[in-house]
Amino acid sequence: MSRHPPFSEVEASRADFDKSFTPSTTKVPQPGFQPGQGLNDLPYAKDFEPTVGKFRSIVPEDHAGADVYKMMISSITPRPIAFCSTLGSDGKANLAPMSYFAAVGHNPPTIMVSIAAGKLSDGLKDTSHNIKAQKEFCVSIISEPFLEAANYTAIDAPYDVDEWALSGLTQRPSETVKPPHVAESAFSMECELLHDYDLIGDQGKPTQSVILGKVKRFQVKEFVLDPEDQMKVMTEKLRPMSRLGGITYARTTQMMEIPRPVWEQVKDTPEVKAAIEKGAKKI
Numbered sequence: 001m002s003r004h005p006p007f008s009e010v011e012a013s014r015a016d017f018d019k020s021f022t023p024s025t026t027k028v029p030q031p032g033f034q035p036g037q038g039l040n041d042l043p044y045a046k047d048f049e050p051t052v053g054k055f056r057s058i059v060p061e062d063h064a065g066a067d068v069y070k071m072m073i074s075s076i077t078p079r080p081i082a083f084c085s086t087l088g089s090d091g092k093a094n095l096a097p098m099s100y101f102a103a104v105g106h107n108p109p110t111i112m113v114s115i116a117a118g119k120l121s122d123g124l125k126d127t128s129h130n131i132k133a134q135k136e137f138c139v140s141i142i143s144e145p146f147l148e149a150a151n152y153t154a155i156d157a158p159y160d161v162d163e164w165a166l167s168g169l170t171q172r173p174s175e176t177v178k179p180p181h182v183a184e185s186a187f188s189m190e191c192e193l194l195h196d197y198d199l200i201g202d203q204g205k206p207t208q209s210v211i212l213g214k215v216k217r218f219q220v221k222e223f224v225l226d227p228e229d230q231m232k233v234m235t236e237k238l239r240p241m242s243r244l245g246g247i248t249y250a251r252t253t254q255m256m257e258i259p260r261p262v263w264e265q266v267k268d269t270p271e272v273k274a275a276i277e278k279g280a281k282k283i
Contacts, residue, residue: 023236025255035266036275050283065201073099074245081243083140083150084113085171086130087179093171094126095153095163095182097142099243100208109215110194111139117207126159128196128209135193136177137213140185144239144251149184151249176216186221186238189213 004010030040039045046052060068073079082101086094100114118125124132131137142150149167157163164171172183174190181188191213201207226232235252242250266272 021253023239023253023255025257028256028258034275035261035269035271036278038281050281061202065207070245073243077244078242078250079244081142081150081241081249082113083138083142083153083182083185084115084127084131085138085140085179085181086127087134087136088126088130089133092162093164093180094130095167095169096125096127097150097154098127098139101139104212108194109189111189111191111213111215113137113139113211113213115209115211117205117209124206124209128211130179131193131211131213132196132209134178136179137191137193137211138174138177138179138181138188139191139213140182140188141238142241143186144241146184147241147249150241172219174217174219181219186224187233188219189215190217190219191215 028040029042033040039048058071063071079099080101081097081099084096084098084101088094096115098113098115100112102112104110104112113127115125115128118128127137146167146169149169153163153167155161155163155166157166170183171180172188174181177190177192181190194212194214196212197210198206199208199210220233224233224237226234235255240252242252244250
């Protein structure tokens with residue numbers, strides 16, 4: 001029996017989704033940050049002081065896999081999420097949401113998706129099975145207007161059930177690969193398989209397929225492109241969703257810009273010299 005109340009009751013107690021909210025850009029927490037300072041002056045920064053509170057050392061091997069999973073997905077956040085669309089040997093398109101997903105390089109443009117083991121005869125899920133067999137796939141960023149549809153594609157339906165139909169989303173033909181991408185997504189990537197690697201779990205069997213894919217085409221809706229830079233996507237227009245722990249998602253609501261320091265410009269300043277002379281902080 002679940003220790004949680006029915007989700008419908010929990011959701012009913014919460015505020016409505018703010019449909020009128022517009023993402024904004026603010027200053028950084030402390031514009032006057034100085035080199036060597038460490039923590040900024042936020043009121044809750046004291047909780048992060050190195051000598052405040054106790055550290056707990058947790059050995060992954062001492063805990064069940066589900067508990068390790070819970071710890072990782074609740075701490076490594078926010079994680080970008082996207083659809084991965086593939087094509088089976090029968091020509092049927094498959095659609096699945098991915099929260100183990102990231103960009104890993106731009107030359108060549110390369111992304112990573114990691115897919116848990118499944119129930120097919122080869123121990124794979126449809127997505128990883130199709131990618132390894134067909135050597136190509138598409139990845140489409142998930143945005144606010146189709147969050148619910150995206151979540152529904154995570155259903156544990158039998159192989160012959162069409163996730164695209166359940167989501168109500170649209171297949172759009174790709175230019176360089178056979179799998180379609182999601183037409184509602186404002187940013188999709190057509191990919192070819194570069195490399196795959198299976199992670200081996202405690203039982204000596206594959207538990208995860210790590211897929212590296214080279215991006216052959218970007219498919220971008222024009223409304224998300226910066227008018228002054230057509231190779232830059234505007235976050236406030238894309239409205240990408242991210243994953244937190246458990247069944248929690250997050251929207252991108254507040255952004256801040258902070259230029260990278262340039263060594264030649266700061267190397268002779270008193271603050272930088274003092275920070276270097278003082279050295280790294282140690283406990």
